[in-house]
Amino acid sequence: MNVLKDILSERGIRPTFQRLTVLAAVSENRSHVTIRELHAALVKKIPTLSKTTLYNTLELFSAKGLVRSLSIDPGEARYDGVVAPHHHFYCSVCGRIIDIEISCPTGRAGEIHGHRIDEVHGYFKGVCRDCLARPGQTSVPPGKHIPAQRRRISHA
Amino acid sequence: MNVLKDILSERGIRPTFQRLTVLAAVSENRSHVTIRELHAALVKKIPTLSKTTLYNTLELFSAKGLVRSLSIDPGEARYDGVVAPHHHFYCSVCGRIIDIEISCPTGRAGEIHGHRIDEVHGYFKGVCRDCLARPGQTSVPPGKHIPAQRRRISHA
């Protein structure tokens, strides 16, 4: 894709193979990936890919406005290739993150009470429609978030 | 304060000295404290206080709706004793967190697109009024957040 290459060049980012691969993965994928997931997926294409490169690349992309870094999942950052303003819903049962299209007039002003606004983050947490409908999950207590990293088996 | 004791008892939380102290610190303090800060402040009153107790206590309080856990500062959770709905502004220069009073009609509905909403988090990031006015800080680039934990000297 020369389109991706142009996107990087326009922002003064040298379009290396790694960066193009990361940009392709983040923007084609609609799933708010973590570094961990991204690394697991991309080592297939770039066997030597290091996590440090992913951290560096995504921080660079974030600074240049190509991706958005989400801190909705406590303990692990997630990256969104869609930079157009929208909010997110985090399901505390299945851990899924769902895009919420909302017109939030506040952030668009660019400033509030004299403070310059660079980023607007709107996070909703709760139980998603599917998990509510699933039998046996009817009484999930609020505030019980189970991030992916804590959902594993203990190695005691 | 018997008021604090009643608050805990009403929610079925046994009002121990540790819990009362934590609740007092979080609710009287308007500063969105971290576990680290809280521990540093409270060991003066309870020399044996452990961080595990703070984690347990604040998770319990959060589950019972006595405090709100904020993930606006990447890398470190912050706790807000004010549970009434409001948003937050994070200054990427000084690291300060400022309350933003905003009427956000979306979250109050309790559900959106069939998803049950338990928590609403509105975070703005940028440069606060004071840091904008401070001379020598006029050209802070967007997206350069410096969390407290990374602001220390390296021990290499």
Add this chain to the structure above:
DNA sequence: TTCATGTTTGTAATCATTACAAAATAGTTT
């Protein structure tokens, strides 16, 4: 080619958070 600069990689630290079990505390019953 040589040089300088930017990029990638691997390894080692840092540090918030969690897991876990022992010690301490409080409430209850005898």
Add this chain to the structure above:
DNA sequence: AAACTATTTTGTAATGATTACAAACATGAA
């Protein structure tokens, strides 16, 4: 009060995301 039980607190040891750092690598200019 002692004995017992359930809850709470504490200290220590994992876990795991993120950062620091320097060596290896690639790239483009002179």
